[in-house]
Amino acid sequence: MKLSAEDKKLIGQIQGDLDISPSPFEPLARQIGWDEKEFLKRVKSFLRRGMIRRFGAILRHQEAGYLGNAMVVWKVPDDQILRVSQAMASLTTVSHCYLRPALPQWEFNLYTMVHGRSEKDCRLLAQKISEETGIKNYRLLFSKREHKKSSMRYFER
Numbered sequence: 001m002k003l004s005a006e007d008k009k010l011i012g013q014i015q016g017d018l019d020i021s022p023s024p025f026e027p028l029a030r031q032i033g034w035d036e037k038e039f040l041k042r043v044k045s046f047l048r049r050g051m052i053r054r055f056g057a058i059l060r061h062q063e064a065g066y067l068g069n070a071m072v073v074w075k076v077p078d079d080q081i082l083r084v085s086q087a088m089a090s091l092t093t094v095s096h097c098y099l100r101p102a103l104p105q106w107e108f109n110l111y112t113m114v115h116g117r118s119e120k121d122c123r124l125l126a127q128k129i130s131e132e133t134g135i136k137n138y139r140l141l142f143s144k145r146e147h148k149k150s151s152m153r154y155f156e157r
Helices: 003-015 024-029 038-049 078-089 121-133
Strands: 066-075 092-098 110-118 138-142
Touching: 003 024, 003 038, 024 038, 038 138, 078 092, 078 110, 078 121, 110 121, 121 138
Parallel strands: none
Antiparallel strands: 066 110, 066 138, 092 110
């Protein structure tokens, strides 16, 4: 699909952080000389056509007091993967849930991210998820440092 110059302007505006305000799109529209109504009409069109999948908020969990941060890796039998992955993905305690192929040297195939106020909290969350799903073979991989947290950027000036 070919993008117009106006489409590229819109993408350039919405790819960054939004202001926390009742009208976060209004200053973005104004910066490119559009009114907010037209700007939102174009955004909705992008959403409808699947060009934008979603807008998401990123919680900087360390700044919110959540110092524990763990990737929990799970070995889930193939015949249970649909049930277990849907159950884990639906939990509010899981921020990310990914299915990956198991490898001969790494048996884990389902990955979930949990955050807690401490490593102990993360261990308790994983234990609870294990009890709820019946999956007992798992490990916690704790983050030691965050190297990058940013979104892709397109059509920058």
